[in-house]
Amino acid sequence: MRINKFLAEKGVASRRHADDMIAAGRVQINGKVATLGENVEETDEVLIDGVLLSREEKKEEYYIMNKPKGVICTVSDDRGRKTVMDLLPESVGRVFPVGRLDYETEGLLILTNDGDLAFRLTHPTSEIPKTYLVRIEGTMTEKDLNPIRSGVELDGVLTKKCKAHIVETDKAYTKVHITITEGRNRQVRRMFESIGRSVAFLKRVSIGRLKLTGLDRGEVRPLTEQEIAYLKGL
Numbered sequence: 001m002r003i004n005k006f007l008a009e010k011g012v013a014s015r016r017h018a019d020d021m022i023a024a025g026r027v028q029i030n031g032k033v034a035t036l037g038e039n040v041e042e043t044d045e046v047l048i049d050g051v052l053l054s055r056e057e058k059k060e061e062y063y064i065m066n067k068p069k070g071v072i073c074t075v076s077d078d079r080g081r082k083t084v085m086d087l088l089p090e091s092v093g094r095v096f097p098v099g100r101l102d103y104e105t106e107g108l109l110i111l112t113n114d115g116d117l118a119f120r121l122t123h124p125t126s127e128i129p130k131t132y133l134v135r136i137e138g139t140m141t142e143k144d145l146n147p148i149r150s151g152v153e154l155d156g157v158l159t160k161k162c163k164a165h166i167v168e169t170d171k172a173y174t175k176v177h178i179t180i181t182e183g184r185n186r187q188v189r190r191m192f193e194s195i196g197r198s199v200a201f202l203k204r205v206s207i208g209r210l211k212l213t214g215l216d217r218g219e220v221r222p223l224t225e226q227e228i229a230y231l232k233g234l
């Protein structure tokens with residue numbers, strides 16, 4: 001099995017993050033620094049940052065967090081900023097965030113050590129709908145949202161069709177619900193920037209039918225069996 005898949009299955013990191021760890025020389029197989037794409041077997045001795053990875057079966061864990069802004073969505077930050085890991089209770093095992101929310105964005109974040117689920121939820125072909133509450137400075141009309149609905153160009157590539165509607169508006173601000181099925185870098189912020197509007201507040205409120213309801217900012221709870229089954233079926 002490829003080393004990145006192996007690390008994901010062991011709950012060390014998502015496959016993409018595992019590749020970063022390998023590229024950074026943090027992973028060793030049988031005493032040698034691992035290379036990207038290398039294969040590994042269950043009987044091999046794998047070390048992460050010099051620590052032996054247990055050969056035992058891992059227990060899968062799944063959490064939902066209401067990520068506050070001002071917290072970074074990684075397992076560790078080289079600039080010493082607060083990460084989502086700092087918000088987890090001590091009882092939580094080694095999990096990692098599924099996908100990213102910007103430093104300034106808040107809302108629904110899933111954390112797990114189930115590398116396969118993380119891979120499927122974040123893979124572009126999965127097209128899982130994610131809904132965001134956006135607050136824009138100034139007033140807006142439904143018509144202003146049309147370019148966003150039909151697709152705007154980001155880095156030379158059109159965004160996919162999406163749903164958007166105004167929840168509330170007055171002279172000072174507009175609140176919009178937008179549901180996108182992609183996960184491009186800073187996508188929602190850049191979609192609004194492309195029509196000349198800047199996002200003052202951004203919060204992810206749902207992933208598919210999984211909602212953030214009932215969790216205060218910074219709170220975390222385990223997902224229920226039903227929620228886990230639902231996400232696995234997406």
Ligand code: URA
Binds near residue numbers: 100102105186202
């Ligand atoms: N879109 C953004 O602009 N930021 C996020 O964090 C998520 C979606």
